[in-house]
Structures are given as structure tokens and as C-alpha cells.
Amino acid sequence: MARRATGAAQRVAVAEVPRDEKFNARRIELAEAALETLGELGFARTSLREIAQNSSFTHGVFHYYFSDKLDLICCCVRHYKAKCVTRYDEVVVSARSREELTEGFLAKLAATLETEAPMHRLWYDLRSQAMFEPAFRKDVLEIDKSLEAMIWRVASRYAELSGRQPVSSPRCALCAIRRPVSERVAQAPRQRHEGRSRTPCRGTTSAADDLS
Amino acid sequence: MARRATGAAQRVAVAEVPRDEKFNARRIELAEAALETLGELGFARTSLREIAQNSSFTHGVFHYYFSDKLDLICCCVRHYKAKCVTRYDEVVVSARSREELTEGFLAKLAATLETEAPMHRLWYDLRSQAMFEPAFRKDVLEIDKSLEAMIWRVASRYAELSGRQPVSSPRCALCAIRRPVSERVAQAPRQRHEGRSRTPCRGTTSAADDLS
DNA sequence: CGACAGTCTTGACGACTGTCCAAATTCTTG
DNA sequence: CAAGAATTTGGACAGTCGTCAAGACTGTCG
Numbered sequence: 001m002a003r004r005a006t007g008a009a010q011r012v013a014v015a016e017v018p019r020d021e022k023f024n025a026r027r028i029e030l031a032e033a034a035l036e037t038l039g040e041l042g043f044a045r046t047s048l049r050e051i052a053q054n055s056s057f058t059h060g061v062f063h064y065y066f067s068d069k070l071d072l073i074c075c076c077v078r079h080y081k082a083k084c085v086t087r088y089d090e091v092v093v094s095a096r097s098r099e100e101l102t103e104g105f106l107a108k109l110a111a112t113l114e115t116e117a118p119m120h121r122l123w124y125d126l127r128s129q130a131m132f133e134p135a136f137r138k139d140v141l142e143i144d145k146s147l148e149a150m151i152w153r154v155a156s157r158y159a160e161l162s163g164r165q166p167v168s169s170p171r172c173a174l175c176a177i178r179r180p181v182s183e184r185v186a187q188a189p190r191q192r193h194e195g196r197s198r199t200p201c202r203g204t205t206s207a208a209d210d211l212s
Numbered sequence: 213m214a215r216r217a218t219g220a221a222q223r224v225a226v227a228e229v230p231r232d233e234k235f236n237a238r239r240i241e242l243a244e245a246a247l248e249t250l251g252e253l254g255f256a257r258t259s260l261r262e263i264a265q266n267s268s269f270t271h272g273v274f275h276y277y278f279s280d281k282l283d284l285i286c287c288c289v290r291h292y293k294a295k296c297v298t299r300y301d302e303v304v305v306s307a308r309s310r311e312e313l314t315e316g317f318l319a320k321l322a323a324t325l326e327t328e329a330p331m332h333r334l335w336y337d338l339r340s341q342a343m344f345e346p347a348f349r350k351d352v353l354e355i356d357k358s359l360e361a362m363i364w365r366v367a368s369r370y371a372e373l374s375g376r377q378p379v380s381s382p383r384c385a386l387c388a389i390r391r392p393v394s395e396r397v398a399q400a401p402r403q404r405h406e407g408r409s410r411t412p413c414r415g416t417t418s419a420a421d422d423l424s
Numbered sequence: 425c426g427a428c429a430g431t432c433t434t435g436a437c438g439a440c441t442g443t444c445c446a447a448a449t450t451c452t453t454g
Numbered sequence: 455c456a457a458g459a460a461t462t463t464g465g466a467c468a469g470t471c472g473t474c475a476a477g478a479c480t481g482t483c484g
Contacts, residue, residue, distance in 0.1 A: 019460095041344060042345075044344070047441060047442080048441085048442065049440080049441080049442090057462090058464070059463095059464085060444095060463055060464065060465095061462060063444075064460095069441095069443095121343045121344070124340050124343065125340045125341075125343070125344070128254075128336050128337045128340040129254070131333045131337070131397075131398055132254035133254075133257075259472080260473095261471080261472090270432070272434070273431085275474075276432070280472075281472065281473095
């Protein structure tokens with residue numbers, strides 16, 4: 001935002017575009033660094049300085065690329081979820097049978113739960129924050145819709161491979177998949193740059209168990 | 213906590229008890245005042261000073277009755293939920309038919325959604341916080357279990373009045389009731405001491421819609 | 425009445441927050 | 455290479471935070 005405010009507005013279009021692309025690429029680089037800390041500490045406990053210190057950037061840079069903290073966090077979760085919603089697409093188009101689709105889908109789902117529990121946790125956190133912080137509401141709602149569409153693509157394909165009509169609605173399909181997922185996510189332990197430790201496969205029921 | 217640390221430990225038992233009761237009563241008074249602000253702003257945005265300013269107490273009192281902020285918040289949500297879990301008990305014992313139970317239950321549920329949306333919202337918030345703040349986990353899990361039991365009492369009674377066995381498990385019954393409830397809660401607008409304004413009965417789907 | 429424990433108020437403390445900005449640095453372009 | 459724009463840095467700023475403690479107030483009991 002700061003950069004847009006400065007000069008060079010009337011540059012020729014051929015140079016303008018790659019410059020904006022570079023700017024956006026940097027934003028995403030920063031957002032990914034921020035996600036590291038955000039997923040670990042949650043929204044309430046994460047400060048810009050903490051993000052910076054936990055990355056290779058200084059805290060000033062974040063204010064050069066983002067108008068404020070909420071702008072950064074929105075960008076973070078948007079970027080992450082944009083990757084999420086394409087996760088099953090390849091499985092959907094390549095599966096040739098119902099069983100193949102089921103297996104491929106569950107494999108990807110399991111892998112996600114294993115490796116990206118902190119991100120899921122962060123997403124739950126931000127959905128709650130959106131109830132109090134109006135600035136989040138629009139983004140959260142939009143992402144939720146895209147998740148709904150993602151699951152619906154899987155469900156539709158499943159019905160198609162079965163030679164039937166889908167038996168549910170997009171919203172219900174999302175809800176159905178959410179419960180077992182959130183149960184697993186809530187069990188994932190926090191880890192703070194102490195090397196890779198696999199999330200336990202099964203533990204005792206933990207707090208925040210079942211966030212449905 | 214502070215008081216317990218000071219003297220008067222060897223007071224006679226007859227005087228000890230009412231004094232502790234008075235102390236606890238005061239704690240609950242403070243907790244209820246804190247819930248006002250907490251339900252309005254959520255965990256992340258609520259400070260002790262904000263709580264105090266939004267009540268008839270000074271911020272120092274809270275430190276006299278609670279060891280720290282987390283202690284206060286845990287007490288708040290414990291106290292509120294303790295009231296919650298008895299909400300339907302009267303309906304359960306007094307209902308003489310399946311229809312009577314259904315009607316009584318839904319009436320109470322609707323009334324709660326109308327008047328206590330901020331509290332529900334706060335509860336969702338704290339469940340998310342528990343994923344990051346270990347100090348919350350124990351309380352959250354415990355409360356969740358009591359909610360499960362609460363719904364199960366209704367479901368069991370319903371089955372009994374129908375002359376059948378319950379068709380679900382306690383956990384599933386809780387999940388089933390949660391989804392429509394959280395949808396409604398997420399729609400409730402924030403209100404900050406600007407007089408009573410009824411929550412809208414139905415609106416467009418809002419963010420944080422469906423927290424399942 | 426005086427002593428005293430319990431209760432409450434008030435102001436202060438250091439740590440931390442988001443934001444801003446001037447200077448330093450790097451990169452691009454003429 | 456020189457000039458100017460873009461980027462990056464790190465410190466300063468005004469607030470706010472949780473916590474603490476010294477003193478004031480209250481009621482009770484000897």
C-alpha cells in the first residue's frame with residue numbers, strides 16, 4: 001500500500017505489471033513467514049514483532065507491504081486457504097472409480113491432518129475472531145464458501161462415479177467432513193521450532209475436542 | 213487466592229465456612245460483571261481494565277479475588293456454563309409427553325438464542341483459545357462433557373416418552389444440536405451498552421456461519 | 425474506644441503493542 | 455557511472471497491558 005501511494009504511477013504499462021507482481025510475490029513471502037508464527041501462537045498471542053523475530057525479516061518490512069496487522073493476517077489466511085481449496089482437485093479429475101476417489105481423498109486428508117494441524121487450528125481461531133472483529137467477516141465468509149465448493153466437487157464426483165445424484169447439499173457436505181477433522185486438529189500439540197515432531201496418531205481425548 | 217494466603221487460617225470452623233462463602237459469592241459477582249464485557253469483545257480484545265471500566269468495580273478488586281487474568285476468565289465461563297447445563301432440566305422432568313418435551317425444549321432454546329448470543333459466542337471463542345492456551349484446556353473439556361450430559365438428558369427423556377431406546381450417542385446428540393445453534397449465534401450483532409436491541413430473527417448468512 | 429483483619433482504591437512499574445519515520449541500503453534506469 | 459526510486463532497517467513514539475503494593479476504608483471484636 002505504501003508503495004502505491006508514492007510516485008511512479010504513470011509508468012508505462014509494460015513495466016507496471018511485473019512490478020506489481022514482484023510486490024505481490026513479496027507480500028506472499030511475508031505472509032508465509034507470518035503463518036509460521038500465527039499457526040503456532042494463534043491470533044490473540046501473535047504480535048508483529050514476534051512474527052518478525054520468528055522469521056528472517058524485520059518488523060518494519062511488514063508495514064511496508066501491509067497497511068496494518070489485520071491486512072497482514074487476512075492476506076495470510078487468504079493465501080493459505082487458496083492453496084487448500086485446490087488440494088483435492090487432482091484426485092477428483094484423475095479418479096476413474098468410486099474406490100479410487102475415496103482412497104485418494106482420504107489419503108490427502110490424512111496427510112493434511114498430519115502435517116498442517118497448526119493451520120487448521122489457526123483457521124478455527126480466525127473463524128471465532130470473525131464473530132468479534134468485523135474486519136475478518138468478509139474474508140472468512142468468502143473462504144468458507146470456497147471450502148464448501150471444494151468439498152462439493154469431491155461429493156459430486158463421487159456421486160457421478162456411483163451413477164447417482166448427490167444425496168446432500170454443499171453446506172451439509174462441508175459440515176460432515178468438518179467434525180472428524182476438527183477433532184484431530186484439536187489434539188495436535190504445539191511445537192515451537194524444536195525440530196520436526198510428528199503429531200501423535202491417537203491420544204486421549206483432549207480439550208477443544210470436537211469443535212463442531 | 214490472595215486472602216487464603218494471608219492469616220486467619222486457624223479460625224474456628226463455624227466462622228470459616230460463611231466467610232469462604234462470602235468470598236466465593238463476591239468472586240461470582242465479579243465474574244458476572246466480567247462476562248458482560250467478555251461476551252461483547254471476546255477474549256483477545258478484553259483487558260482487565262476494560263472489564264473494570266465497564267462495571268462498577270475497580271481493576272484492583274479483580275486481582276484481589278483472582279490470581280490472574282486466566283483465573284478470572286476460567287471462573288467466568290465455568291460459572292456461566294454451570295447455569296447453562298441446568299437450563300432444560302425443569303422441562304425434562306415436567307414434560308408428560310413427547311410433544312410437551314419438544315415444545316418446552318425448543319422454547320427454551322429459542323429464548324437462549326435470543327438473549328444470550330454473546331455468551332455462546334464467547335464460548336466458541338474460548339474453545340478455540342483452548343487450542344493455544346493449555347490453561348484453558350482442562351476447563352473447556354470439562355464443560356464440554358457437562359454440555360454433552362445436558363443434551364443427553366433431554367434425548368434420553370425424549371426416547372423414554374416415545375417408549376424407545378435413544379438412537380444416538382451423547383456426543384452425537386451434542387453435535388447435532390450445535391450446528392443450528394452456532395449458525396444463529398454467529399449472526400447476532402455486537403451491542404455495546406446502547407440499550408436493548410433484539411437480535412434479528414433471520415438474516416443473510418453471515419461470517420463464522422456454521423462453526424461446526 | 426482501639427486494634428486488627430479483611431476489603432478496596434489508586435497510582436506506579438516494566439514489558440509489550442501497533443504504528444510511524446528518517447536514514448541507510450539496494451535496485452533500476454537514463 | 456550518477457541519480458532517483460524502491461526497499462529495508464532499526465529506533466522512537468504513544469498507548470495499553472497485567473501485575474503489584476502502599477495506603478485508605480470497613481466492619482468486627484476485645
